[in-house]
Amino acid sequence: MDGSFTSELAQELSAPLLERFTRYVRVDTQSDRAHALDRIPSSDNQLELARMLVSELRDAGLQDAELDDQGVVMATLPGDDSSSAHPVIGLVAHMDTSPDASGEGVEPIVHRGYDGSVIVLPKGSTRLDPDSMPALRGALGHDVITSSGDTLLGADDKAGVAEIVTAVAYLAAHPELPRPTIRVAFTPDEEVGQGGHRLSLERFGADCAYTLDGSDIGGLQDETFSADEATVTVTGVDIHPGTATGKMVNALRIAAEIVAALPSDRLTPETTSGREGFLHPFEFTGTAGQASVSFILRDFDEQALRAHADVLRRTAEEVAAREPRARVEVEIREQYRNMREALDRVPDVVAAGEAAIRAEGLQPVKEAIRGGTDGSILTERGLPTPNLFTGGHEFHSTREWASLQEMSAAAAMIVRLAGIWASGELSVGGGAPLAGASR
């Protein structure tokens, strides 16, 4: 066996995995924030990859592969003879890429047997420096895949998509291997916050699921931020500037005062880390007559999240009180909730993920993500869904890269996860195994 791989299985999966991955990343599937709510999917190009995946899953022997009216691809890998006694396991990855960097004309480059030096990409003066990217230093001797420098790579999350397709195709070709019934779902619009809402849980029919949307090898995330979005709208009095004396109330100015009055030395993304939350203005629009500022609020703790909302409301009220002719409204909407509490109630789901990572010869690294996944929304909707690593890194940027060896380890981990769920000792119920699960 080539010693850069975690197992013979991983090495065997690497060639079909690389072929799929480099094909998927060439399809531009960037989602569109402006149409996140009024179009399904937000960008038509995501459907191109969706259709590719449907026919590929069918070719692999998953007979019911289909694309639904929500832009979600679903398919079933039937379980073995004992599978009716086991939970149905879902595997989920997202097809879209981030709107934060171009996904058009992605030209993947495979750097075989990475030698540890700085990688300079041909376009966009993009450099990958192992001194500032510890994970890249860990990929010494790996086949490192990058973009050509002027686009993102799209490992987020086409690494996850390619790993799932490769693993279920392998299982389909090896009917002698034990497996539960596996449901596969590829979602659109995760990067614009909609992926987890698009998936019909009823049609999916899984008892628990795993997103393949993480990063570092061995990583398993069972905790995410709880997230709200807020809009502060200021209505002023607009009037011709030439005759505005004593009458104009400038909404832009008041909105700017609210932003300026918020804490800037704490409670911001740029001053927090680890388990600290924040309150982050990300869009400022308007005119002298009306202005609005959009915020995201994040924390691992829901009570702390509410406290951040209070800071925003109080600050807006204090600034508004200085100008009674202006109207200031603060609207707060829930986005997703930390999955931890819900996952703690079904401990076997995370335990099986950890066991699959160990079965691939790796040490599970459990961590909290300063963000959300499709799984945050799915878990909140009632489908327990932790997140597993994919071997992709530096997401949402032109420096994005992936290790073929780490990706292959992830695909092998999925095959092992199937065996673990088919062993009959685990349940999605917390206490006793599901009826008849122990043979």
Ligand SMILES: [Zn+2]
């Ligand atoms: Zn992702």
